[in-house]
Amino acid sequence: MLTTVATLVILGLIWGGVYLLMAEGLNLIYGVMKVVNLAHGDFIVFGGLLALTLFETFGVSPAVSFPIAGLLIFAFGALVQFGVIERIGLGRPDAELRTLLATFGLSYVVANTSFLLWGSQFQSIPFLQGSIQLGTIAIPEALLMCSAIAFAIAIVVHIWLTHTMLGKSVRAVAQSGLGAASCGLDIVWLRILAFALGSAMAGSAGALLIALIPFQTASGSELTVQAFTLIALGGLGNYGGAFLAAELLGLVEVFTQYLYGSNAASALIYLVFIGVLVCRPRGLLGRVGRV
Amino acid sequence: MKQRYGEGLVFAAVLLVGLAIAGFGTGYQAQTLFQMVMMVLLAVGWNVISGFTGYVSFGQVAFFGFGAFAAAVAILNLDVPWYVAMGIAGAAAALVALPLGLIMLRLSGIFFALGMFGLARIFQLTASSIDITGGPMGTTVPGAESPNLTAIVAIGITAVAVAITYAVSRSRLGLTLMATRDDPVAAQAAGVDIWKAKVIAFCISAAFAAVAGALYVWNVGYLDPSSAFAGTIELQSVLMVLAGGIGTVWGPVIGGVLVSLLSTFLWASFPMEQQIVLGVLTMAIAVFAPTGLMGALRQRGWIRRAPIWGPPLAASASPVTTTAVPRDAGGAPVLTCRKLSVRFGGVKAVTEVDLDVRAGEMLAIIGPNGAGKSSLFNLMSNFHRPTGGQVLLDGQPILGIAPFRLARCGIARTFQTSRLFRSMSVWETVLVAAASVAPDRHEAVRATTEILDRIGLLDRWDDPPDLLPPGRQRLLEIGRALALKPRVLLLDEAMAGMTLQEIERVHDALRAAIARGTAVVAIEHVLPAIAPLAARVQVLDFGRTIAEGIPREVLRDPIVVEAYMGAEYDA
Numbered sequence: 001m002l003t004t005v006a007t008l009v010i011l012g013l014i015w016g017g018v019y020l021l022m023a024e025g026l027n028l029i030y031g032v033m034k035v036v037n038l039a040h041g042d043f044i045v046f047g048g049l050l051a052l053t054l055f056e057t058f059g060v061s062p063a064v065s066f067p068i069a070g071l072l073i074f075a076f077g078a079l080v081q082f083g084v085i086e087r088i089g090l091g092r093p094d095a096e097l098r099t100l101l102a103t104f105g106l107s108y109v110v111a112n113t114s115f116l117l118w119g120s121q122f123q124s125i126p127f128l129q130g131s132i133q134l135g136t137i138a139i140p141e142a143l144l145m146c147s148a149i150a151f152a153i154a155i156v157v158h159i160w161l162t163h164t165m166l167g168k169s170v171r172a173v174a175q176s177g178l179g180a181a182s183c184g185l186d187i188v189w190l191r192i193l194a195f196a197l198g199s200a201m202a203g204s205a206g207a208l209l210i211a212l213i214p215f216q217t218a219s220g221s222e223l224t225v226q227a228f229t230l231i232a233l234g235g236l237g238n239y240g241g242a243f244l245a246a247e248l249l250g251l252v253e254v255f256t257q258y259l260y261g262s263n264a265a266s267a268l269i270y271l272v273f274i275g276v277l278v279c280r281p282r283g284l285l286g287r288v289g290r291v
Numbered sequence: 292m293k294q295r296y297g298e299g300l301v302f303a304a305v306l307l308v309g310l311a312i313a314g315f316g317t318g319y320q321a322q323t324l325f326q327m328v329m330m331v332l333l334a335v336g337w338n339v340i341s342g343f344t345g346y347v348s349f350g351q352v353a354f355f356g357f358g359a360f361a362a363a364v365a366i367l368n369l370d371v372p373w374y375v376a377m378g379i380a381g382a383a384a385a386l387v388a389l390p391l392g393l394i395m396l397r398l399s400g401i402f403f404a405l406g407m408f409g410l411a412r413i414f415q416l417t418a419s420s421i422d423i424t425g426g427p428m429g430t431t432v433p434g435a436e437s438p439n440l441t442a443i444v445a446i447g448i449t450a451v452a453v454a455i456t457y458a459v460s461r462s463r464l465g466l467t468l469m470a471t472r473d474d475p476v477a478a479q480a481a482g483v484d485i486w487k488a489k490v491i492a493f494c495i496s497a498a499f500a501a502v503a504g505a506l507y508v509w510n511v512g513y514l515d516p517s518s519a520f521a522g523t524i525e526l527q528s529v530l531m532v533l534a535g536g537i538g539t540v541w542g543p544v545i546g547g548v549l550v551s552l553l554s555t556f557l558w559a560s561f562p563m564e565q566q567i568v569l570g571v572l573t574m575a576i577a578v579f580a581p582t583g584l585m586g587a588l589r590q591r592g593w594i595r596r597a598p599i600w601g602p603p604l605a606a607s608a609s610p611v612t613t614t615a616v617p618r619d620a621g622g623a624p625v626l627t628c629r630k631l632s633v634r635f636g637g638v639k640a641v642t643e644v645d646l647d648v649r650a651g652e653m654l655a656i657i658g659p660n661g662a663g664k665s666s667l668f669n670l671m672s673n674f675h676r677p678t679g680g681q682v683l684l685d686g687q688p689i690l691g692i693a694p695f696r697l698a699r700c701g702i703a704r705t706f707q708t709s710r711l712f713r714s715m716s717v718w719e720t721v722l723v724a725a726a727s728v729a730p731d732r733h734e735a736v737r738a739t740t741e742i743l744d745r746i747g748l749l750d751r752w753d754d755p756p757d758l759l760p761p762g763r764q765r766l767l768e769i770g771r772a773l774a775l776k777p778r779v780l781l782l783d784e785a786m787a788g789m790t791l792q793e794i795e796r797v798h799d800a801l802r803a804a805i806a807r808g809t810a811v812v813a814i815e816h817v818l819p820a821i822a823p824l825a826a827r828v829q830v831l832d833f834g835r836t837i838a839e840g841i842p843r844e845v846l847r848d849p850i851v852v853e854a855y856m857g858a859e860y861d862a
Contacts, residue, residue, distance in 0.1 A: 036401045038349075087578045093713065096400055097347055098577045101533060104349060105573025108526050112566035221408065221522065228405055267416045270409030277402045278394055 007137045008258055012251030014139065017147035017154075018209055020246035022223065023230035024154050025201030027242050028161075030231060032174040032194040035085065035096065038103040041223030042110035043199050045215060047073050047206030049118045055125045062127055062211040063145060070204035077199025080106065081192045107220060114217040124214035146208040153204060157197070158239060170194050202227075222266065229273040298541065306450055313442035321438040323555055328445040329506050330554075331547030333524070334531035335452050336499030341529075342538035343465065344492045345472030346396065350407025351500050351528055353414045354384050356519040358501025359508040360418050363432045367423055373435065377448075377505040384501030385494040392493035396486070415520040429515025432508055441510045448506065452499050457540050459495070463726050466599050468492055470712050470723045472538070477710035480672065482698040482727030482775055526569055527554060533576045536585025538714070539596070545584055598718050600732060603740040603752050624649050625685060625810045626671065626702070626779045632679035632834075633670055640666040642834040643680065646812075648779065653801070653811040653824045655842065658831035659855055664814045665707050667831070668781050671812075672704045673697050684779070699728055703777035705768045707784050707814075711756040717743070718752040720767055724774035738774060745800055746770045762793035769797060773804060780804060782813040786820045798824060830854065 026040045037043075047069040054065040084106070088098045128141040161167040172180040173190045181187045209215070215223075230249055234241025252272065257265040309328070313321050333355060341347045358380040365376040391410070398406050419427040435441045459465050467488040470478035475485050508514045527550060535546025550569075557565045580587060588594045624647040631644045641663040648654045658664055669675040671682050673694045681688050689697055698704075703724075712720055722739045729735035743749040746766050748759075756764055765785055772780055780801075786794050801824055805811060813821050822828075822842045829839040832854040838845050845851055 036405075038405075084574060084578055094581060097345075098581050100347060100401060100404055101529065101581075102574045102577035104529065105526075105570040105577065108522070108566040108570035109574070112564065112570065116563060116567075218522075222412070225405055225409055225412075228401075232402070263416055263419075267413055270413050273409050274394070274406050277398050277406055 003136045004258075007139075008254050009251065010134075010137060010139060011143070012254040013247055014143055014147045015250035015254060016243075016247035017150040017250075018205065018212065019226070019230055019249055020154050020243055021150035021201060021205040021208070023227045023234075023242050023246060024157065024239075025198035025205070026224075026227045027198075027231045027234075027239070028157070028170075028201070029195055029198035032170060032191060033085065033099075035099040036103070036228060037080075037106075037195070037198070038100065038224055039080075039107035039110050039220070040199075040202050040227055041225070042107050042114065042220030043073050043077070043202035044206035044209065044223045044227075045217060045220045046110055046114050047203030048210030048215065049114055049123065049206075049217070050203070051207035051210055052118070052123055052125055062125055062207045063149065066149065066204040066207035069207040070200040073203030074196045074200035078192050078196035080199070081195035085195065086188060086191070107224070111217055111220050114220075118217060120217055122214040122216045123210070125211045127211035142211050146212055150205065150208055153201065154243075157201065166193075222269075225273060226269055229269060229276065232273065233276050302450075302453070302541075302544075306446065309446050310443060313439055313446055316439070316442075318438045321442040325438060325442040325445050325506075325510055326555065327548060327551035328442065328449050329503050329510070330527055330531060330551050331544055332445070332449040332452055332503040332506070333500055333528045334535075334543035334547040335449070335456055336496045336503065337528045338532045338537065338539075338543040339456060339459070339492050339499065340496035342532060342542070343460070343468045343472065344489055345538075346399065346489065346493075347404050348407040348496075349404045349525060349529075350409070350411035351496070352520050352522070352525045353407065353411035354388070354497040354500035355504040355507070355524060356411070356414055356418060356516070357384055357387065357497075358504030359514055359519040360421065360424060360504075361501065362505035363424050363430070363508050363514045364421070366432055367430070373505075373509045374444075377502055377509070380505035381498040381502040385498040388494045388497035389490065392490040392497075393486075396489045396493060411520055411525075415516050418516045418519070424514055427516060429513060429518075431513050434512025435509050438510070441506070445506050445510075448502060452502075453540070453544060455495070460540050461599055463732075464488060464491060466719060466723050466726060469715055469719070473712035473714055474710050476674070477706065477712065478723070479674075479693075479695040480698055480704055480706070480710075481724040481771055482695050483723060484693075484695050523566060523569075526566065526573065527551075530569055530573045530576070532583075533573060533581070534583055536583035537581075539583075539585040542583055542585045598716050598753055600722060600726075600736055601716075601718050601753065603718065603743060603749060604737060622649055623686070626812070627683040627686075628667075628671065628680065629683065630680035631667070631670055631677055631682060633666055633675055633677050639834050641670065641677075644831070644834070644836055646829065646836075648810040648812055650778070650808045650810050651805055652826045653805060653813060653821070655821050655825035655828040656812060656814045656831060657816070657828060661833075662831040662854075663834035664831055665783055666834075668704060668783050668812075668814065671779075671781060672702055695727075698724075698775055698777075701775075701778035702781065703772035703775040703779070704781035705765075705772050705783050705785050709761070709764050709768060711764060711767065713755075713757070715756070716753050717748055717756055717759070717767060720756060721770050721774045724771045728775050738776075742770045742774050745773075745803065747796055762789035765789060766793060766796060766800075769800060773800065777809060780809050780811045782811065784814055784816060786815065794820060 022044060026037065029035065029037050050069045050072060051062050051065045054060045054068060055062070084102055085099060088095055088102065128145055131138040131140045132144065161171055169180065169185050170190055170193065172183065172185060173187050177187050230245045231242055233245035252268065253265055256268050309324060312324050333351070337348065337351045361380040361383045362376040365371050365379045366373065395403060395406055395410065418424070424430050467478065467483045470481060470483050471485040471488050478485050504519065531546040531550040532543045533546065534550055535544065536542030557568055561568065576583065626648050628644055628646040631641060633641045644667060656664055666675065670677050673689055673692055681690060684700065684702060718739065721742050722735060725738040726735040729738055743752055746769065748763065748767060748770065751759065756767055759767065765788070769782065769785055786797055789797065801811060813825070815821050825842055827839065828842045828845045830837050830845060830851050837854060838848045838851050
């Protein structure tokens, strides 16, 4: 009994790393643009299936292919920001609504494209099948590996945001676009960078995720909600909160899955989501965060 | 008037053509028509919540699937005929939407949109676990005998739904929904019960979607969770409304017909790429033509929305009723603040402020930036909750009374920054406030005419507010507040940015209001703007009252001079 609980706790905490990477990209985009990319989950799926193709044709493992998936989605994200979201004109009264509707359409475009390329069946990459024994507790190597990479990416991006000139410029745009522009920053370019980077994080997360759980082209919207739940739980744009939320969600998910099965686990995500939004609309830490 | 007949005639003609095809067409034609009409019904429902109310939902399919399952369960379990099952589905959805709306409508923007998406998934998972409908695999349900019958029924129901939407858009509810969508805070200040309006819209929208779902299951005779809650249905209804024009009556109908035609073509030629095409279209419309076809026509001036309850009465029919109430400056105060305080975190915005204002007098509140003037107003109109002290209206504490109810009971306010309703005309802006206190439509129209006449905007009654110069916009806001027939009028820097002529107008309107016994509390930066009317002035600084008295004396008070100019300044 105790071993089971301990195993579940450890697994949950490790899963948190993957969740964190999934959510962090969305968080960055929301923080800078105050818009939510509803195609985020479809980017994750696309990145994952891309890694699958790389694995099947060249035998590249996800641990190597995640930057490739990330880079490709980075370019696509830049294109979306430049070609779609910049055209809407952020800051106008109907901008939020229009961005939502545009990315809602985009989500179907990306999902349908994945479907045409990869079909609709559940797919996964067999990766590091063994597990590490910690006393009586067994931890799958793949999970440990992917989680470590995910944490590393999230941390690197965080350091980039807080300790480099370019990262600080992105944060300046997040806090006040007008202020940043009047300091001479090219905010259009910075917004494209932020959106592309957020998308790239989604793509990398997908490449890691598909090595852990199988998913299909239609899983995108579910992943979007999952990622959004995390950042809503953590307080939109709040990094510490997102980390806390990711760990919490990892635990909740692992426990529910173990106790009640996977159907209940996916229903729970939505219940948690609605519950959080209604009861704590500002997130767990109770303040509106910044990037 | 002419245009409204036109709308009805075109709609009736389309209905007749539709009924003719449904009645005499081949099975394939009737079936195609049914699909189209069912989607129009869904679009009309989505438009009620997302267009009229502004709460964009990505989970309208939740109620579509709910209706499909409710109808199937009713048919299988209770063995009722299809039309009863449809009624049950619609009623059950409206009933379920009531508590759900009370929860979900606390969210807004992206939160509501995604929350509804989550709700649809929860509904789908729940539906997958119902045994009588075959769990995740689905089941057959006794369906209709002929596609012609389903098409005729679908047309009939959808026509009724469109008629209901039309009626709503022209009613008091439609007026309040528009105000709620444009600016919920200003709507409450205008006496609108935004909760009631939103929840009613949510229930109507849910019922429409559920009936569409019931039609669907009756038509195909088969039901499974993944098709009843399919994302493509959601995408199509969103696109139909966007293409036609969100928030309009006819947009969803026109867009529905167009998108359904496209969708039928896609199914035949590009069944695999359908979502790409529809998705790209949605993106393109959201980016380049967010107001859709109706919006494009309106921009060119080819059509326009007829003003609700317009036009104003002829000038002679609305005699200005000035029942002069004698000044009652010695009587009991109408509005009283006792040791009123509020703090935000560590900031004490208002500290132990006492204030009295009597019927038929004006009290001016002045003070430098950040003195707590606007916070004081938010406390007096219940938009903020005090952390200490209380506000009394006629000796009764106002704590806990919803802002909209307070507005109806007699405390009207304006805002420091202009808060007008973007999509409503000058006429409707005042009408929405007048309608929330008037017993009937006639009285609301009369009161609105009178107010517009008094503030000199009667000749521009049909213009959108953003065509007015800034000073006139402020004047319109004062008119909106006056339409509540307030006993206390709170003016927050109402005269900032006005020309001298406009200030004259405001003074006239205020003199008339004061003469009729209204108590006015006016915040101003610059005292001269209101000094001619104010009987007393109270000066705030750092949230405290530092001086009060008659204007001439207060302005010479060294403490006041210091507050404005700093200590060194020697007056």
